[in-house]
Amino acid sequence: MSTPDGVQESRAAWRLGIITPRRKRIFFGLLVVLGLVLPYLVYPVFLMNVLCMALFASAFNLLLGYTGLLSFGHAAFLGTAGYVTGWLLRSVGLPVELGVLAGTAVATVLGWAIGALAIRRSGIYFAMITLGFAQMIYFLAVQLPFTGGEDGLQGIPQGKALGFVPLHNPYALYYFVFAIFALGFAVIYRTIHSPFGHVLRSIRENEARALSLGYDVERYKLVAFVISAGLAGLAGSTKALVLQFVTLTDVHWHKSGEVVLMTLLGGMGTVMGPSVGALLVVAMENYLTGFGDWVTVIVGTVFVAGVLAFRRGIVGEALHLARNFPF
Amino acid sequence: MTAPTATGDGLILETRHLTKDFRGFVAVSDVSLRVRRGTIHALIGPNGAGKTTVFNLLTKFLPPSSGAILYKGEDITHERPAEVARKGMIRSFQVSAVFPNLTVLENVRVALQRRLGTSFHFWKSDHTLQVLHGRALELLEAVDLAGHRDTVAVELPYGRKRALEIATTLALDPEMLLLDEPTQGMGHEDVGRVVELIRRVAADRTVLMVEHNLSVVADLCHTITVLQRGSILAEGPYAEVSRNPQVLEAYIGVAE
Numbered sequence A: 001m002s003t004p005d006g007v008q009e010s011r012a013a014w015r016l017g018i019i020t021p022r023r024k025r026i027f028f029g030l031l032v033v034l035g036l037v038l039p040y041l042v043y044p045v046f047l048m049n050v051l052c053m054a055l056f057a058s059a060f061n062l063l064l065g066y067t068g069l070l071s072f073g074h075a076a077f078l079g080t081a082g083y084v085t086g087w088l089l090r091s092v093g094l095p096v097e098l099g100v101l102a103g104t105a106v107a108t109v110l111g112w113a114i115g116a117l118a119i120r121r122s123g124i125y126f127a128m129i130t131l132g133f134a135q136m137i138y139f140l141a142v143q144l145p146f147t148g149g150e151d152g153l154q155g156i157p158q159g160k161a162l163g164f165v166p167l168h169n170p171y172a173l174y175y176f177v178f179a180i181f182a183l184g185f186a187v188i189y190r191t192i193h194s195p196f197g198h199v200l201r202s203i204r205e206n207e208a209r210a211l212s213l214g215y216d217v218e219r220y221k222l223v224a225f226v227i228s229a230g231l232a233g234l235a236g237s238t239k240a241l242v243l244q245f246v247t248l249t250d251v252h253w254h255k256s257g258e259v260v261l262m263t264l265l266g267g268m269g270t271v272m273g274p275s276v277g278a279l280l281v282v283a284m285e286n287y288l289t290g291f292g293d294w295v296t297v298i299v300g301t302v303f304v305a306g307v308l309a310f311r312r313g314i315v316g317e318a319l320h321l322a323r324n325f326p327f
Numbered sequence B: 001m002t003a004p005t006a007t008g009d010g011l012i013l014e015t016r017h018l019t020k021d022f023r024g025f026v027a028v029s030d031v032s033l034r035v036r037r038g039t040i041h042a043l044i045g046p047n048g049a050g051k052t053t054v055f056n057l058l059t060k061f062l063p064p065s066s067g068a069i070l071y072k073g074e075d076i077t078h079e080r081p082a083e084v085a086r087k088g089m090i091r092s093f094q095v096s097a098v099f100p101n102l103t104v105l106e107n108v109r110v111a112l113q114r115r116l117g118t119s120f121h122f123w124k125s126d127h128t129l130q131v132l133h134g135r136a137l138e139l140l141e142a143v144d145l146a147g148h149r150d151t152v153a154v155e156l157p158y159g160r161k162r163a164l165e166i167a168t169t170l171a172l173d174p175e176m177l178l179l180d181e182p183t184q185g186m187g188h189e190d191v192g193r194v195v196e197l198i199r200r201v202a203a204d205r206t207v208l209m210v211e212h213n214l215s216v217v218a219d220l221c222h223t224i225t226v227l228q229r230g231s232i233l234a235e236g237p238y239a240e241v242s243r244n245p246q247v248l249e250a251y252i253g254v255a256e
């Protein structure tokens, strides 16, 4: 796989001093402040939806952008975790934190199982194996009794965070979700910028060379896959909590495609790209519901236009612009 | 230099009847190679002779169809490639193998990083890698690349990329280096630099190299193995091999 341009742009931005540690701190500080006040300006459920999908796409980007692996089955992790969390909260009555943790844990284990087989192949074969497994998960979701089949799992109780904060209050729920997102995002950010992340980058850049330097590339890919699956699961569990339902759409291959789309649109291999892509796609799906089935067409058109006009993704292009007009 | 001895002592690498069959096409046929510790050993032969395939077999990038590979007396025929690398046998590639979008410093650092034992630590900051910068710069110094530490590898001219590749290989302090056409595509000046570099690093290491440039081979290598259509045609010191009529016919015919 050739190196995605967003990667080159964000590296150049660091090198040229467009991104500096100080600017980075200011930027993330502003984001946190924005995240804290935003629910008073924008409909919180919409924001929470964006946060869930942003986490999902960022987890996906860890594989696509930083390891060079295109998974086409990531909905399996999102959906499975959602079902597990939903069922545990509704039918078992677990506390919400445990429900979310359990969903994440199951997605992590599932990631291990699927990843262990998928990483033996690369390129299109890897994508097809992940898709194949995701289709099996979809089949299970249709067949198993506890998922509610076509109806999905409805009426998931939100319970109380830490045993006393009632999460049916949209603001309380929002801050709970925001905290989860921040945590998941921090894990991804750290992973990218860790010794492990540097090995991943070398694998993406030149797998044979990484191997010849003594790195067991398959084991590194597997760990990346498991982290990515686990965090996709965290996004799915959180989403189940926010929407109070999980349906077959969460495990459908459309969702696996959507996360590819969000990541490419925002800029793969950039830290912020997937979140920007998620914001855009969720906003379109949300505000264009009046167009019915045409939403898919509109989103598709925006995607085609976006990728044609911004080859590097939105964030990649922004960094590229900043490179030519330094500030 | 004397010809390789028949005893096991002094050998760092040995292959026994190594054969590679690509669906009926025998690219490497019954190759028994003996590389003595501390020598520079050349593998030469016309294009398509199977030299790169031999490298791929030795480093386990390809499984052999039959035969055995012994490294430091140990049978590594069924080892995994990363494991072979960790045992100290590091290869380079015929086409330059840098990490294109990493900086020059980062290229070398990736190789150094493994020894910290933190390469799976996804929870640690990459600031912990800075302890490697001193050593990385030393290695870059040795190939005159220290001044380019922050250049992205893809932007280096070809000859400099190959130098970076050698520095990266040396970062692992390998006991044995396999270099696949290290001077290919280089200008005269770069060739001289690389030859000197190989001579220097070979002082306390073993080098097995594929090389087309016969003057480099004559100048640098103790032993030469000539491969033709997958089989060994001749083996010995340059003076001897270069007089072999079969070699003259097969090799010079192509070289002209």
Ligand SMILES: Nc1ncnc2c1ncn2[C@@H]1O[C@H](COP(=O)(O)OP(=O)(O)O)[C@@H](O)[C@H]1O
Pocket: B022, B025, B027, B045, B046, B047, B048, B049, B050, B051, B052, B053, B054
């Ligand atoms: N993976 C492969 N599959 C099939 N044939 C191969 C493969 N690798 C090499 N060959 C063939 O084996 C022969 C030797 O190739 P190679 O080892 O690259 O030669 P050299 O390095 O000596 O120029 C060539 O004819 C090449 O086409």
Ligand SMILES: [Mg+2]
Pocket: B051, B052, B053, B094
């Ligand atoms: Mg070759």
